[in-house]
Amino acid sequence: MSGEYIEGRALNADCTFDADVIVVGSGASGAVVAQKAVAAGKSVLVIEEGRNVPAAEYAKMRPTQSLKSMWREGGGTAAFGVGDTPVINVTMGRCVGGSSALTGGVCFRTPEHVLDFWAKERGLRDFAPARMERYFDEVEQRVHVEEVPRSMWSRSTTLWAEGAAKRGIEVKSLRRNTDGCDGCGQCNFGCPEHAKLSVDVTYLPDAVRGGARVLSDCLVDRVVFQGGRAVGVEGRLLDARRRKTFSVAATARTVVIAAGAAHTPLLLWASGLRNRQIGRNMTLHPAFRMLARFDEPVRGWAGAMQSAYSSTFEDRGITLVSVFVPPFAIAAGVPGIGPDWTERTSRMDHLAMFGGMIHDEAGGRVFRSPIGREPILTYRMSPVDRRRVKDLVRQLGEAYLAAGARELYLPILGHDPVDADAFRRLDLEAVGARHFECTSQHPMGTVRVGTSKKNSVVDTNGKVWGTDNLYVVDGGTVPTSLGVNPQLTIMAMASRYAERIFD
C-alpha cells in the first residue's frame, strides 16, 4: 500500500486525520522513526511545518531560492550572546527532509569517549559504544556513508592540509552520505545532482512506499492529552506566505515529536508540559572560519564542500573541518567597505577557507518569544570555550600561513586583513569573544535524555517524563555536545528510540 505526500498549502478546508503514529517533523530523526513505524506495521502520519520541495525542484534552485524556500528565517536565525559571547547565526532547515537536505552530508559516529561519558557519568548505559554500533551500521548502510576520496578535496582544503602537515597536524578524509558527488559545492542549498542521500530521498520515500502520509505546510500547535495520555495533535495549515489557514486535528495512539532542538521545547510548553529542564542545556558547536588569500588560483568551490578534518586537537575541545561555502556567504566576512572590499572579492578565486567547531559546554537556552512563532535563543559562552575559540583561530591561521598564504581574513568583525607577522603579533586573548563572527549548524540538548526527570526531559526510550505515549526523538535529546557533526548520532539515536517505541 503506497502512502502520499500532501501539500497543506493546496488544501482549502479544515482537515482531520487518524493514524497509529503521528510524527511531528520530517527531518533526520522524524524520517527514521516514520520508516521504522511503517516497518512495524503501523499507519503513520508525518506532519511537517515547512514546504515540500522535491529533490527535482531544489536541484534547480539558486542559493537565494533555496534559502527562501527551505531554510528557517532564510538562514538568519540568531542566538543572542550573553556576556562575552558572539551573536551566533544558527542555521536550520524548514522543509520536508529538514536540515538533512541542507547539510554538507558529513557523517561521524559519536566519538567513543562521548558515549563512554554518557554511560558512566550520566547513567546512560544503553548508549554505550557496543550497544550503539548496530544502529550506526544500519543508518550508514541506508544513506550510503562513504569516505570522501582525496581526489574530491578542493584546492582550498588541500592547501590547508599541506600547511597542517608542516605543523605536524594530521588531516583525514571525512565520511559523507553521498553517492556520485561531482564536487559542485552546493550541498547547503540542496544537492543539484541528487548525490547527497538526505532523508527526503531515502527514509521518507521508504516510509511513503510503506503507506505513510507526509503532510507539509502544517504547523502543529499542541499535543492533545486525555489524562496523561497523548491522543493526537492540533494545528493549522499554512499558505504560501506561511499564514495560518485551516485547522488540522489528528488523532493517534502514539505521538512522536521530532521538531528539532529549537522548536520541540515550544511544542512541549504549548502542550502544557512543565519540566524545568525543557529548553535548557543547549549546545551549539560554535563554528568559526578562516579565509586565506593565496597568489595561486584556488577556486575553492570546485570540490566536495566538506571533505577533510583534523581531530588532532580533540583533547582541547576543538575539531577542525574543511568547508567552502559559496561566494555570497564568504563575502560578508571579507573585510572592508566599498573599493577595499570589492578589490578583495574580485579575487574570490584566490581565496581558501577552512573551519572548525568547539566541543562546547551547554550554555544555551530556548525561550518563547512574545511576538511571532519563532523562539528566542540565547547562549552564554563559558570561559573554557572562549579560550578554545582563540586556540581554534590560531590553528586555522597558522596552517594556512605555513601553506604560503599571503594574508588572512580573520573571523573578527571589522578586522583588517593580516599578514603572517601581524597575525603572530595579534594578541587573540585580548579580543573579546563577542567580536567574533560565529555560526552554528548543530543545536542540541534542549530536551535531553536522562535517567531522572529532575535532570532530563525524556527517558532512555525517548518517552517524555510524566506522559504515557509522548516521545521526543530529535537532536534536542542529545545530552551533551559531541565535538563532531551530529547527523549520524541523531539518526542512530532515533533508530534506537524507534525500536523501543514500536516493539
Place this chain on the structure above:
Amino acid sequence: MATVLNFELPLPRRPGANWVDEDANRRAPALHGWTRDLGAVCEVLFATHDGAPSADRVRWVCAQTREFADAAGGKANLAFRASLLAVTWIAPLTIAKAPPLRRLRLKDRVRALKRYERSPLGLTVFALKAFTTISWFEHPESAREANFDGQCLKPHNAGRP
C-alpha cells in the same frame, strides 16, 4: 486530498549547480521609501575605485534583497530593517555629518561606514553585508567580477552509469 509525487526513481541527473540569475538584466523597480536608503548603502558596499555600481544593478540587488528579507520574515527581517535604520541615521554622525546617509556624497558614505563598522554597532554593517551579498553574487556580472565560475570539480556524471 492534493498529492504531490515527490520523485521518480532513478532521479534525473543535472549538469552542475545553479549559481546565477539569468534574468538579472530585466528592469528592476525604482527605489522608494526605505529601499532608497538600502540603495544608498549598496552603492557604498559595492563601490569600486571607479565609483558606485550601475543604477540598474543597484535597483536589482535592492529588489532581490527586499524579496529575500520579506521571505525570511520574523526576527531576521526585523534585524535587517533595524540594521538599515541604524546605519542610515547613525553612521553619518561618526564623521560629523548630518544623517541620513543617502544625502552624503559617495566618498563620505564610504568614510562613514568604515568608521561606523569599527564602532560597537559594527555588527549592523555585517548584517547588511550578509543580506545584500546573498543576492549580489547571483548577478552574472558580479560573479564574473569576482572570478567565480561555479564549475564543479568533475564533469557531469563522471564515473556514474
